[in-house]
Amino acid sequence: MVLTEKHKELIERIGVFHEHKGMQPLVGRIIGLLLVHEEGEVSFDEIVEQLGVSKSAVSNALTFLQAKGRCVYSTRPGDRKRYFALKVSDWREDFEKELQNIAEIQKFIDEVLEVRTEKNPEFNCKMRDFSNFLCFFKQEIPSLFERFKKQQA
Amino acid sequence: MVLTEKHKELIERIGVFHEHKGMQPLVGRIIGLLLVHEEGEVSFDEIVEQLGVSKSAVSNALTFLQAKGRCVYSTRPGDRKRYFALKVSDWREDFEKELQNIAEIQKFIDEVLEVRTEKNPEFNCKMRDFSNFLCFFKQEIPSLFERFKKQQA
DNA sequence: CGGTTAGTTCTGCAAATACAGAACTAAAAA
DNA sequence: TTTTTAGTTCTGTATTTGCAGAACTAACCG
Structure with missing residues (x-):
């Protein structure tokens, strides 16, 4: 999925909103991306690319979000990638x-x-x-x- | 007022509670002190002494609390000190x-x-x-x- | 078997935070 | 007027945070 300027700007604002709630910057931005992304499920790689951050930072942030129960991942047959999604349910x-x-x-x-x-x-x-x-x-x-x-x- | 161990321990816990809400450590502890202190009004000096911190740190923390509208001070005739209190009202x-x-x-x-x-x-x-x-x-x-x-x- | 993919963990660092201590200010006291 | 009091502002610094990059792991592939 290709993000428009509007998407990116909204992700940033959702990010700072969550920062104010005590989360670290990247965590808030990932929540924003998962909210805005049309499929709702986003691969690890795509998070790295879309947000322009390192793999290590994404790995830590996702571990945190999963520990907090705010995020889960699913896998697909014949595909080793993990697809992350918010637990909106x-x-x-x-x-x-x-x-x-x-x-x-x-x-x-x-x-x-x-x-x-x-x-x-x-x-x-x-x-x-x-x-x-x-x-x-x-x-x-x-x-x-x-x-x-x-x-x- | 002399603080017992119980008082001090409660102030610390109220402090960390507020830290988790995003406030800086000393701000949370000052809220704790103002809650626990029996008069409800505490002088600048007493805050410095009871919490064992510097005047500058107390000054900044009180400025913050007043800006947030969580704290006010009153003065007394013939006394230049400021007495700080929470706005419990x-x-x-x-x-x-x-x-x-x-x-x-x-x-x-x-x-x-x-x-x-x-x-x-x-x-x-x-x-x-x-x-x-x-x-x-x-x-x-x-x-x-x-x-x-x-x-x- | 070696090579690739997908992600994790470790190491280090730049920036931000939270505070101490000193210098400063303004008003009252002597 | 000088001195003291009460608090503020400035400067420096130890600690923490948030992330990058490299090294590593584990599974699959050819």
């Missing part, structure tokens, strides 16, 4: 994990509340309020997906 | 921003769908599905806060 799971992750802060808030004195009750009160909300939020996550399902039907 | 706003932020990926999904051909309709279908969910999710955010309010009363 798992977007519900992934999104749920992200939501749970941002609610992780509750664990710390609760620990903080345990070690705090009552010297600043106003502060403590706001923290308890936040903790309660996070608890409520976590409970609401499953029903969020259910309501989406219903709305779709 | 804004947790609703902050949390909403975080939710909006993870939904930012929709923008890219939609751009990707625009440049994609119909060569892989299955892939496109899943992406559209995800985009629809993200749209639904964004709409649901305000009602989430409302339902929490009701439940509290």
